[in-house]
Amino acid sequence: MDSTTGHPIDNQSKMRRIDHIPERTTRVAFMNSQVYYDMNVVGHQAHEEKCPNSEEVGSGPDKSGTAHNNEQEQSTDDGDFVNPLPRKRRAISKAPLSRKRHAEDAEASPVIPPKKRLASATRHSSRSPRPETQTIRGKDGKKGKLMSRCNPKDVLEAIRSLSDDQVAEIRRLGWGKFLEIKIDAVESRELYCFLMDHIDIVHMNLILSHDKILPISAQSVHIVLGLPIGGGELTFTKTKEITNAKKDLFDMLGEKLLIERLKLEVSKGLADELSLRCFFMIVFNRLLFPTSSYDVSNNDVRLTMDMSKIGEVDWCKLVVEDIRAAASQWQRRDCKVINPTISGCSPYLLIYYLDNLNHELNKGDRISIPRAALFDKHKVEHLTMHDRFTDRHGKLVYGGTQFMSQVGSCYQSHHPAIFAGPSHCSTSDKSTEVPLLNDLLSGARTFLTGRSAKEFSTMVSEVDSYISAKLAIVYDAKQKIHENMCVIDDAQQAIVSRQRQLAKEFRRLLEGRDLNHTFLILH
Incomplete structure (x- = not known):
């Protein structure tokens, strides 16, 4: 560049053209065919002022680095950057500074290449928490709850509020034994789910193992809950008739059919049809036939439409069929659902199972009916804890207590002793017992690992x-x-x-x- 005119000098003999931006650039210029603009690199000037050993311009004693009398620039035809002429070096520093300076510059302003930046983002995203939709927990991070509308406490409160006239009328209908139940809460819903998983819905047997089988029958329902056994079937009722009957109840009660409103009507002590109907709707909704609805359902209304036949229906058989439907629905449920719903008469199944465990609490009265009169939430909780154990996978399961013999109990006249308790056959008859392969091969299965062990376990289970x-x-x-x-x-x-x-x-x-x-x- 001409120092007097300020225009670039077209002297290619003193400047070598390259195809990239040179290192240690001190000056840049922007130009077109008419005008141009150039400026010093500010960072370079500050660096030269701080470093006395840096390269000096010219041969004179001036070390300020601002003299450009011998500086020449080359103009380009395509309007590209103007490369400055290389300056003469007076002395060369003995210590190389490139690596140290590059490291300092990299720490000051790191630049991640596109490919490395993408890989870095991928690594960070892989360490992020799993999406909530892929877990079995809710959005708040808490474990899901089991939804069950069975609440025996409401039934007990309704029973305690009955007047003498109401009790006499209920006994006349054949429900006198049912009024003696004492079970007040379902303390072990996990055990109930375990039992529902082990119900054979075809033959209606509760099968824990080959020697622990309980038949789910109308007789056992009568023994446990004291419901009237025998009788006929429910008559078919059209949906329109049920809807009209529900509207009539709205008119008589004056508000929505809530359990608290029904209990209030029962507590009036009247032995009329409305009070008895409210009592039985509480029994059906909260104990015998619970559903996913917290309020009185159309099914509760249907079961109480004809109060004159409330004592002529085989309610024990209806409870068995309802448990069959509930077990079928539970076994076919979507296991990914956070808050699953389970129905069925859970107190019957829990008491029936726990009452047959070989435990000191069960060695008292073995004759009285209903058995629900001998159980409360504390007894249910104690027997449940005794029957629970941890399997080899660290999971809490049930079935750790053997069944006691039914000989001499209220169950004997309805079920053979082979269904519960150890076998009482002679030594020669024990060969007729059929063991399961899972029990016979429990020790030999340790020789298999990986896929072979899984396939073998599947085959044995089938x-x-x-x-x-x-x-x-x-x-x-x-x-x-x-x-x-x-x-x-x-x-x-x-x-x-x-x-x-x-x-x-x-x-x-x-x-x-x-x-x-x-x-x-x-x-």
Whole structure:
């Protein structure tokens, strides 16, 4: 560049053209075909002022680095940057500064290349928390809750509020035993879910293992809850009739059908149809046939539409069918649902199972009916804790307590002893027991690992499921044989009683020497 005119000098002999921006750039220029603008690099000037060992311009003693008398610039035809002429160096520093300065510059303003920046973002995103939609917890991070509308406490409160006239009317309908129940809460919903998972909905058996099987039958419902057994079926009711009946209840009660409103109506002590209907709707909604709805459902209204036949229906059978439907729905549920809903009469199933455990709390009264009169939430909780254990995977499961024998209990006349408790057969008969492969191969399965172990476990489970289904059929047949044997025993007992009565009568006659009367009795 000409120092007098300020215009760039077209002298290519003193400047070498390169295809990139040179290092240690001291001056830049911007130009077009008419005008141009140039300026010093500010960072370079500040660096030269701070570093006395930096390169000096010219050969004179001036070390300020601002003299440009010998500086020349080259103009380009395409309007690109103007590269400054290389300055003469007076001295070369012995210590290289490039690595240290590059490191300082990198720390001051790090620049991540596009590919590395993308990889860095990917690494950081992989360490971020998992999306909430992929977990089994809710948006607040808490574990989901099991939804169940079964609440025996409301039923007990309704029973305690009954007047003498209401109790007499309910007993007349065949529900007197039911009023003796004492179960006030369901303290173990996890156990109820465990039991629902082990229900054979085809044959309605609760199968824990090959020697721990309880039949879910109308007889067992009667024993546990004291409901009237026998009777006919419910009559079919059209939806329109149910809707009209519900509207009539709205008109009579004056507000929405809530459980608290029904309990208030029962507490009035009137033995009329409305009060009794409110009582039975509480029983059906909160205990026998609970649903996902917290309010009175159309089904509760339907079951109480004809109060004159409330004692003529086989309610035990209806409870069994409702548990079948509830177990089927529960076993086919979507396991990803955070707050699953479970229905069915949970107090019946819990008491029925816990009452057959071989525990000190169960070795008292084994005859009284209903069994729900002997259970409260504390007894349920204690037996549940005793039956729970941790499996080899660290998971809490149930079934750790053996069943006790049903001989001499209220269950004996309805179920054979093979359904609960250890076998009482002789040594020669024990060979007829069918063990499960899962139990027989428990030690040998440790030799398999990985995929082979998983496939083998699946195969064994399928075989055991098939065997369990067949065993249930065998047990049903044995139950029928047992019932027939009970009939035979009753007939034989009647004959024995008649024989003893005749012997007593003959002894009295013989002692009076009334032989003619004795011969008359014999003939």
